Amino acid sequence: QKEVEQDPGPLSVPEGAIVSLNCTYSNSAFQYFMWYRQYSRKGPELLMYTYSSGNKEDGRFTAQVDKSSKYISLFIRDSQPSDSATYLCAMRSNAGGTSYGKLTFGQGTILTVHP
Amino acid sequence: EAGVAQSPRYKIIEKRQSVAFWCNPISGHATLYWYQQILGQGPKLLIQFQNNGVVDDSQLPKDRFSAERLKGVDSTLKIQPAKLEDSAVYLCASSLARFSGGAWGQYFGPGTRLTVL
Numbered sequence: 001q002k003e004v005e006q007d008p009g010p011l012s013v014p015e016g017a018i019v020s021l022n023c024t025y026s027n028s029a030f031q032y033f034m035w036y037r038q039y040s041r042k043g044p045e046l047l048m049y050t051y052s053s054g055n056k057e058d059g060r061f062t063a064q065v066d067k068s069s070k071y072i073s074l075f076i077r078d079s080q081p082s083d084s085a086t087y088l089c090a091m092r093s094n095a096g097g098t099s100y101g102k103l104t105f106g107q108g109t110i111l112t113v114h115p
Numbered sequence: 116e117a118g119v120a121q122s123p124r125y126k127i128i129e130k131r132q133s134v135a136f137w138c139n140p141i142s143g144h145a146t147l148y149w150y151q152q153i154l155g156q157g158p159k160l161l162i163q164f165q166n167n168g169v170v171d172d173s174q175l176p177k178d179r180f181s182a183e184r185l186k187g188v189d190s191t192l193k194i195q196p197a198k199l200e201d202s203a204v205y206l207c208a209s210s211l212a213r214f215s216g217g218a219w220g221q222y223f224g225p226g227t228r229l230t231v232l
């Protein structure tokens with residue numbers, strides 16, 4: 001079983017739709033949760049990050065973490081064609097040693113927002 | 116602020132040949148990472164440097180992959196000899212430190228797309 005599971009999609013929605021992207025994980029030591037956006041032929045860029053459980057909102061984006069269910073979500077409101085990209089969830093634990101700072105990524109969800 | 120620079124952007128080689136990738140991190144970033152991203156998958160960490168010391172290379176195939184970070188700035192990743200399954204995008208990332216507080220996401224370069232024929 002992979003440590004982080006993410007539905008690869010692809011997901012295609014009309015402009016203005018609400019998009020929900022999700023990841024599940026198995027490692028209960030994960031404390032930091034991130035969402036990266038990756039445009040075609042570009043490196044990933046950090047979109048949102050949260051620590052432990054709860055919600056965080058930034059403009060049209062909301063990140064949710066439910067540690068009891070080992071489940072995280074990213075919601076995009078009023079989606080735009082410019083949101084078309086691959087979205088990667090990433091996580092890391094607070095454990096020390098050589099794994100300190102190591103990110104574990106999901107496989108990414110390909111999102112297309114069509115006009 | 117300049118981002119993470121990588122070169123070359125694309126490389127096509129025959130199997131059993133060798134190849135090297137170069138990375139220049141964001142100025143002042145002490146931690147540097149090399150990732151392998153196979154098509155349709157998320158990035159997988161190969162090696163992590165703190166300044167010029169290796170802190171995690173547990174997923175680096177050491178029989179064919181090597182990496183160095185001289186003087187704690189630029190880094191090179193080498194594959195020798197390459198196999199077909201090494202075809203992937205090789206991403207370099209950097210961060211202020213292994214744990215950097217508020218802006219502690221890792222900043223990624225554009226990657227080098229390697230095709231092994």
